[in-house]
Structure formats: C-alpha cells, structure tokens
Amino acid sequence: MPSAGLDLGGSGIRLRISSPEGRVLHETTGPSVKSANAGDPLRYAAAFLLNRCRELRISALSTVAFGLSGLHGSLPSADSALRLLHTELGARRLVLADDCVTSYVGALGDRPGVVCAAGTGVVTVASDGVGRYAKVDGWGAMAGDLGSGYWIGRAGLAAAFCAHDGRIERGSAALLAAMIERHGDPARFAHEVTTTEDAKAIVSGFAPVVLDAAAAGDEASSNIVGAAAAHLAIAIAAALDRAGAPPRIAGTGRLLTRTGVLAARLVDLLTRRMPDASWVDPAGSSLDGACRLAAPMPAPPFGTLITVTTISEVEEQ
DSSP states (O other): OOEEEEEEEEEEEEEEEOOOOEEEEEEEEEEOTTTTTOOHHHHHHHHHHHHHHHHTTTOOOOOEEEEESOOOTTTOHHHHHHHHHHHHHHOOOEEEEEHHHHHHHHHHOOOOOEEEHHHHHHHHEESSSSSOOEEEEEOTTTTEEETTTHHHHHHHHHHHHHHHHHOOGGGGGGHHHHHHHHHOOOHHHHHHHHHHHHHHHHHHHHHHHHHHHTTTHHHHHHHHHHHHHHHHHHHHHHHHHHHHOEEEEEESSSSGGGGGGHHHHHHHHHHHHHHEEEOOOOSSHHHHHHHHHHHHOOOOOOGGGGEEHHHHHHTTT
C-alpha cells in the first residue's frame, strides 16, 4: 500500500506519494497554509492530500507523515487528522514531525551528526543517533533565527537605508542601488515593507542580493555574511555539544548551497573551530525526510519533536 510524505513550509506545501518499494507515484506542490488562508495546518494538509488522491484515484494509503514548520517544538494532536485520513483512505498511522526533524532525516538519515537548515528562518538539530538530541534556534524572526535569510535580508536593507541617509560607516551603496532597482523609492518601500503581510518574504528575499554583493566584494555585505556565518557556526557547535554528536555537518536550505559564499565562510569557521569536522552533502530534502518517516525507515529518536499515532490508539480513546 502506498505512503505519503508532506512538507509544510512557509513558502508552500510539497507532497510525494510513494509505493512500498519507494518508487515515486506522484509529486506536487501547493500554496502555503498562510497564503491559502487555511488556518489549521493539519486540516489543510489532510484536505490537500485527499484532493490529490481523489484526482489520482488512489483509494488507500498505509501511512502519512507531515513535516510542520513554525511550531517551535510543540506538535498538535494528530487524532482528528488521522480519523479523517483513516475514514477516507484507510490510513492507520500518522507521523507528525517538526520540520527540523524532517530536514535532519532527509539530510543524514539515521546517521549521527548535525544539520543546519537555513532558509527564511534557521534551525539546527544534532543527534548522537541513539537517544540524545539538541535543537538550537528556530525561534522565529521576532525572537531568533540568527543568520537566517530574514536576518541577512534585514541587515542588508538596514545597510541600504544607512547609505541612503548618508550614514556611510554603516551603509552600502551597492545594496542601496539594488534595493532601489528592486523596490523603487526608498521612502515608499519603507512604508510598504512595514505594513504588508508579505513583509517576511520581502525582507528575506533581499538575502540573495546581500550574498551576491558579498561575493562581488562589497564590504558591508561581506561583514553581514561573516556575522551570519558566525551565528550559524555557534549554533552548530552548541547543538553538537549538547547532543554529544560527532562533527558530521550538513547544511540544507537555499542559503547553504555548497558553492555559496555563506557556506564557504561557515565551513572556514567550523574548520578552524573543529579541525576534525566533516562537511557532508545532504542526502536529500525535508520532503525526503518526511517520506523516510512514512516508509518507515530507520531514524534517530527525537523526543517531543516527533509523534507517531496509530488508529488503534485513537479508537481506544
């Protein structure tokens, strides 16, 4: 019987339905919970899955796994979603996991180490593979996410506005020019970005501009990227220390591409801090991790960051 893995991120939902042998039967994407004004992420994900199964004439699934973002380690109850999926598709098992877990499992599988997932936000998770684990940051843009796309983008915009004001010591003419090219008049843009519901996406969307400017030699941008790399290195070291994990390090997310300027700075910092560290390419994405949990395949224990609910447990209540 097929299984399904879903990754619910801030930028959208991704779904993959796989055969028991692991062959991909269907893969698709959809709008995020927020952009769809869906409210309850579990209800939205279940409805999204049911609609796709009806379109594909898939009448049964064995297990469904959801990777959920923005929960800060607090998972919701799976009971009502599993009842619905059992009634409609016969599903008997529902896995809910913080997306830091699906990122880890997708990148390293059941191997011990640490994964730093850096996109709009950032979270770092380490595991010794047998029971100890540690989650660092992932507290959201207002309280944490140090070194994330939002953090870099905001710092870059601040440098652009400093240049606009004539605060040369903190400013970047290159970033100011890029901001005007992308967003027009600075005063109007400042008003728009502080009043729109898409502010987080707009701010984090400026991060690639900062990375490109740093790669081109802009001093202010280079300083921002260096500070971001330092934040990520500190998070990785803290996670490894708390989990007692070996320094096998993988970076995931759009900011940590292998050849990118941020990854290069981060690898340099970590190499100097931990000479025995090994930076490995991630085996897969957070969607791959969700599918691995649905299969199910071996994965390290992650305590309250993951729950597995069976229909027999729900029916006994």
